Amino acid sequence: MSDMTQSATGASGRKQALDRMYDEINRKHMFPFWAKRSDVAHDEIASLMEGRKAVPFHWSYKRDLEPLLYQSASLISTEDSDRRSLILLNPGLKPQRATVSTLYTAYRLNDPNEIMPPHRHTASAIRLGLTGTQNFTGVEGEDIQFGPGDMVLTPRDTWHNHGNHGDEPAINLSVLDYPLVETLNALQFEHDYQENGIAKKQQSARFDPHYSARIYGTGGMTPRFVDHYRGVGGSSPMFVYRYDAMRELLERNRHAPADPYEGLMVEYTDPLSGGPVYKTMTFFMLMLRPGERTLPMKQTASLLVSPLEGSAQCVIDDETFSCDPFDTLAAPGNHWLYWVNPSATQTAFLFIASDEPALKAFGLLQRFGKNESGDILRLA
Template sequence: MTDTDARDVSPVSLTAASRPDQPPVTPELEDLYRGFEKELLVPLWTEIGDLMPRQPKSKAQPHLWEWQTLVELAARSGNLVPVGRGGERRAIALANPGLGGRPYATPTLWAAIQYLMPGEDAPEHRHTQNAFRFVVEGEGVWTVVEGDPVPMRRGDFLPQPGMNWHAHHNAASAPMAWIDGLDIPFQYDIEAQFFDFGRDHLPDEERTVPDRSRSQRLWGHPGLTPVARSGRTAATPLLCYRWEDTDAALADQLRLEREGHPSTVEHGHAVVRYTNPTTGEDVLPTIRVQFHRIAAGAETAPRRETGSSVYQVFDGSGRVRVGDFSWSVQRGDLFVVPSWQPFSVASDASASDSDSGALDLFQFSDAPIFTKLNLYRSHVEEIAR
């Protein structure tokens, strides 16, 4: 086999470059590189700028998806695409324009709009991927997790730890849409994923529509731990975090701020984090979930974080800036903040477009992964007030 043939079959391709940071281009260097290619070797001096940049350079791009367009396309799919075993879910993933057409919102996070028609069932399955559902509008769908029917309503956050059996059914007379978030890209790239099919049909006792699930009755009492079930769990045992509790917590932070007490992360910016009641840590091992309320007229300081986030506008309107991109946003819109891109938001909300009179943002990120690996960093820029 000639050197040319070896290079043709090798996935390694090296080019000697005449640059200040590279060795002089000589016939001997070219021959050395052909030897590297043949033996599947890559010298660091040709790759260091890409492999070890001075700061994160995400392949993902900031991008905005408008909720109204997503719902319209999901409704069209509801009339064309059945839900059943094999396809499993009528879920339509956000594909970041910088990630080569993969169904990834960011390099580690998967986000999708899921749509269920009246009377439909999404079949039971389980997977190692950690997941959640968040409802920006509507009600009438129940998710059944390990046999526990959990109602889904506007503003509810419903975590789904990995390897829990789960199915959905729409008991209402109208379709319903919500967003799903999972760590699919992360688990896919580290080759750790497993998936199992469950039962094809749920028994009648699991198709009931209780106002509160068993998990909420046991775990949904703030600051109170059931002694019979005490002990740490890797992910939250509480399967639904109700909007009324989230709303009250955010409203109280802003009230305390107005009364002169320290309660917000910055002026006019209240934040709560959903946590595992058995540990006080992140609600899922690989996904951090937070909710932001930005008072009308307030603007957040630009912030950079390692890792990536997906945001959904729950209520209100405002102006968002991510890196060199900026958008006006309204209820339901979703956008991506890639790693180490500066992010800021200004609230234009009022009583006419927001129940709270503020801009409400739902956020999920891969921060727990970075924190566990001691790779999490953040920086907040100072802005003139």
């Protein structure tokens, strides 16, 4: 046998041995960390090497969401389910229920005078009004009525229920840290709400409807005569943040010099600590003035973006996403991103959710920016 034949036989034998080994590794639920795409043909292991990763993705409210919301309301009644929401699934993360790796956005249409029964869960959430002036959320005995742009907190493990007190359908948007809590194997739900041992379909009011504004609405002043421990604690005790106040703050600073990477952005904060409203996620409002453009920034934090007024373009790496009111854009971390307001006359207001606090807690938050010359700078 020639040296060439022996070499071929040896190569063939090694390949067969590798194939058998990779089959055995997969069968025993392991992964070969040394594996390279170029030398492993095993389907399951090749799939594991690819992994799941969130990708930039855009959902149009008018094209994708609004028609399905009205259709779901006509076909799915409250008798069928009290969870009639559409969760946005990132194509790169399917089948996981996640819009970016740690958060998801969901949309819901509430029919006129429709109130869901109370429930609670270990995931924290916010609800943002889009349409309708009489959206309703009851949180730990505070009955909150809210309209477009208002943000309502439902902190982890607080009893809450949602609905609509108006005579017209109302649409709102939710953001939850559900994927993060699920990954940490800490997700729990409860639906058996009781008061004094009696099951109830709605919480009794223990606070007046304007409690959050009356106690915390001015900012910078903390009353010492109330118990700020609402629900389980660990989050902002102020349960509703009004759009009018946020918009007024931004308008007052319309002519202020903006951050070159984030523009004129304001964070919703805990009135006691000054930090984010949750330990896992935070929320911002960004005002882009006519013709305004930010510089590119790349960060490890992921964003979920929904315009409330006006339109904006988001450039992620080399792809441009045009975002109109009530759309959602998933902007995963570790991509270069900048904003453009293409209008010469109209201001854009963008609601943004971020997993920044979770990354900070683990020491994983990093930010890089490009200056006008294209040089890369470390920002955080």
